[in-house]
Amino acid sequence: MQTTHVASAAGVAKRTSVRYSILLMIFLITTFNYADRATLSVTGSAMRGEFGFDAIKMGYIFSAFSWAYVLSQLPAGWLLDRFGARRVYAASIFLWSLFTLLQSAIGLAGSAAAAVVTLFVLRFLMGAAESPAFPANAKVVASWFPTAERGTASAIFNSAQYFAAVVFTPLMAWVTHRFGWHQVYIMMGVAGLLLALTWLKVMKNPADHPRVNKAELDHIEQGGGVITAKKSAFPSATAEPRSTASWSLVRQLLGNRMLLGVYLAQYCINVLTYFFLTWFPIYLVQARGMTILQAGLIASLPAICGFTGGVLGGVISDGLIRRGFSLTVARKLPIVCGMLLSSCIIGCNYVSTDWIVVALMSLAFFGKGIGALGWAVVADTSPKEAIGLSGSIFNMFGNVAGIVTPIVIGYLVATSGGSFNGALVFVGINALLTVFSYLVIVKDIKRVELRPVAQ
Numbered sequence: 012m013q014t015t016h017v018a019s020a021a022g023v024a025k026r027t028s029v030r031y032s033i034l035l036m037i038f039l040i041t042t043f044n045y046a047d048r049a050t051l052s053v054t055g056s057a058m059r060g061e062f063g064f065d066a067i068k069m070g071y072i073f074s075a076f077s078w079a080y081v082l083s084q085l086p087a088g089w090l091l092d093r094f095g096a097r098r099v100y101a102a103s104i105f106l107w108s109l110f111t112l113l114q115s116a117i118g119l120a121g122s123a124a125a126a127v128v129t130l131f132v133l134r135f136l137m138g139a140a141e142s143p144a145f146p147a148n149a150k151v152v153a154s155w156f157p158t159a160e161r162g163t164a165s166a167i168f169n170s171a172q173y174f175a176a177v178v179f180t181p182l183m184a185w186v187t188h189r190f191g192w193h194q195v196y197i198m199m200g201v202a203g204l205l206l207a208l209t210w211l212k213v214m215k216n217p218a219d220h221p222r223v224n225k226a227e228l229d230h231i232e233q234g235g236g237v238i239t240a241k242k243s244a245f246p247s248a249t250a251e252p253r254s255t256a257s258w259s260l261v262r263q264l265l266g267n268r269m270l271l272g273v274y275l276a277q278y279c280i281n282v283l284t285y286f287f288l289t290w291f292p293i294y295l296v297q298a299r300g301m302t303i304l305q306a307g308l309i310a311s312l313p314a315i316c317g318f319t320g321g322v323l324g325g326v327i328s329d330g331l332i333r334r335g336f337s338l339t340v341a342r343k344l345p346i347v348c349g350m351l352l353s354s355c356i357i358g359c360n361y362v363s364t365d366w367i368v369v370a371l372m373s374l375a376f377f378g379k380g381i382g383a384l385g386w387a388v389v390a391d392t393s394p395k396e397a398i399g400l401s402g403s404i405f406n407m408f409g410n411v412a413g414i415v416t417p418i419v420i421g422y423l424v425a426t427s428g429g430s431f432n433g434a435l436v437f438v439g440i441n442a443l444l445t446v447f448s449y450l451v452i453v454k455d456i457k458r459v460e461l462r463p464v465a466q
Contacts (some may be wrong), residue, residue, distance in 0.1 A: 026226035029217075030155040034164050036213050037148050040104060041171035043206055044144050045288070046179035047111045047199050048076060051134070052292050053183040054192035058130075061192075062123045066429075070421020073289040075131045077413025079138030084410070085261070087143040088403025092396075096147040097214045103147070104207035106140035112200025115193045145386065146402030153390040153398050155217055157234020159332050162342070165387035166325025170380060172284065173321060176314030180292070188304045260397055260461065264404055267459055270392060272452030276346075277385045277409035279448065282441035283353060285416040287313070287376065290424075290434065298431045299365055312369055313376040320380025324349060328384055339456045342388050343449050349382025350445040357439035360432045375442075382445065385409070394461045401459075412441075 051058075055069060064072065090099045110133050117129045148168050156164045183195045217223055217231055264270055291313075295306035324345045331341035356375035359368050385405065393401035416438075423433040 026230055027222060027224045029220055029223045033155050034167060037151055037168045038171050040206060041168050042175045043203055044141060045172040045175035047107060049288050050195055050199060052289050053180060054187050054195050055293060056296055057187055057192045062126050066425045067421050070417045072131055073417035074414045075134035076138035077410050079135045080142050080410045081407050083139045083142035084403040084407035088146050088400035091143055091146055091150055091399030096150050099143050100147045101207050101211045103140055103143045104203060104210060107137050108200050108203025110137040110140060111196055115196035145406045146399050149386050149389050149402040150398050157231055159234060159329055161390050162328035162384060162387040163325035165390060166321050169383050169386055170318045170321030173314040173318035177311045177318060180310045181308050184304050260400060263461055264401055269453050272448050273388050274405050274408035276445045276448035277405055278412050279441040279445040280383060281409040281412035282416050282438055283379050285413045286438045289417045290420050294431050297429060309369055313372040316373040317376035317380040320377040321383055324381035324384055338391060342384055342456050346382040346384050346449050347446050349378040350442045352378025353442040354439045356435055359435050388456060392456060392458055394459045396461060
């Protein structure tokens with residue numbers, strides 16, 4: 012018995028861990044992804060002063076990204092299933108970074124009205140370019156990680172949104188304060204172009220990666236990883252599933268009650284995300300009387316809590332699986348508890364002390380981080396033939412919130428004389444709707460088997 016245990020431990024020790032370097036790469040890319048989305052929320056106050064945006068106009072500009080992001084999800088999913096994450100993701104990073112860089116020059120448009128239109132168009136194009144990012148992340152995690160590690164892996168790349176706020180929100184606020192808002196877009200755009208080249212060099216499929224040994228490949232595949240390879244070095248690797256993306260597949264995915272509940276829940280979760288990405292720094296400046304620099308620093312505190320909660324949620328979920336709990340319980344429990352905690356954001360309306368407001372916001376985003384396991388659920392449940400497509404539909408539903416949230420909050424703020432009370436109630440209610448969706452609509456969490464599609 013002891014000899015067997017030692018031999019097993021030795022076998023584990025020889026297994027390579029290339030999947031963690033791949034996870035680090037998608038974490039860094041996702042950090043830049045969210046930092047680029049948040050540039051306008053940090054520079055928005057300075058740009059409003061220069062170009063004269065009002066709250067409603069600002070809400071529409073904020074939403075420009077998500078209009079394109081949502082409309083591009085299905086084509087992005089098809090491209091990912093057809094051409095793979097490596098090439099599509101590289102093109103995505105390059106293009107969104109280019110459009111970020113170009114936003115530094117909107118003042119060259121001439122009039123303030125032309126600058127508004129130019130900014131809207133560039134944010135729109137940036138949204139289209141970023142559309143493959145999260146479905147690509149889900150596809151990479153499904154390929155590189157077994158089921159018992161997938162919750163943590165998905166939580167880590169998803170928590171990059173908070174890490175971006177921790178690192179880049181104060182940095183961009185300082186750059187805006189010290190050098191002007193133009194330099195923020197130049198800095199982020201150039202860094203992203205370099206990141207696209209790095210991704211092309213680093214990323215490969217598990218069975219094609221020169222540093223992956225057979226022990227790691229078997230660990231991934233036998234644990235439920237969806238191995239994809241065109242030229243497998245190991246006989247155990249399965250062939251890459253043939254892409255069958257079509258409207259028939261879309262109808263099957265949307266007709267599945269479990270998946271539909273997961274998609275709807277992601278919309279509600281993303282209401283919190285987009286409040287944080289768009290209006291939160293402006294809330295701190297306008298409703299709480301902080302400077303841009305102060306708002307940038309304060310905004311990093313809830314982000315730290317969100318990052319901590321995000322990683323913890325994945326660890327808790329995978330820990331429950333290893334202890335013998337069902338996949339359904341392991342995924343639902345952190346999501347429900349986390350989103351119940353997030354609803355405390357409404358409490359900000361009933362306190363006047365700034366540190367209590369920041370504490371409540373931090374608690375809300377800690378809960379949101381714990382509950383943000385949607386991408387793990389997508390990797391667990393999507394049909395093997397259409398992981399990219401299913402992830403894109405999930406992301407499309409989720410990012411409708413990016414259209415609705417900034418506009419609704421813009422109107423709520425404008426029609427209430429600058430008060431954010433209604434906006435915070437709107438955000439809190441969506442946290443509770445997430446709980447309803449997972450408890451009432453989503454039943455057992457399991458991988459969907461597609462019906463044959465006529466070719």
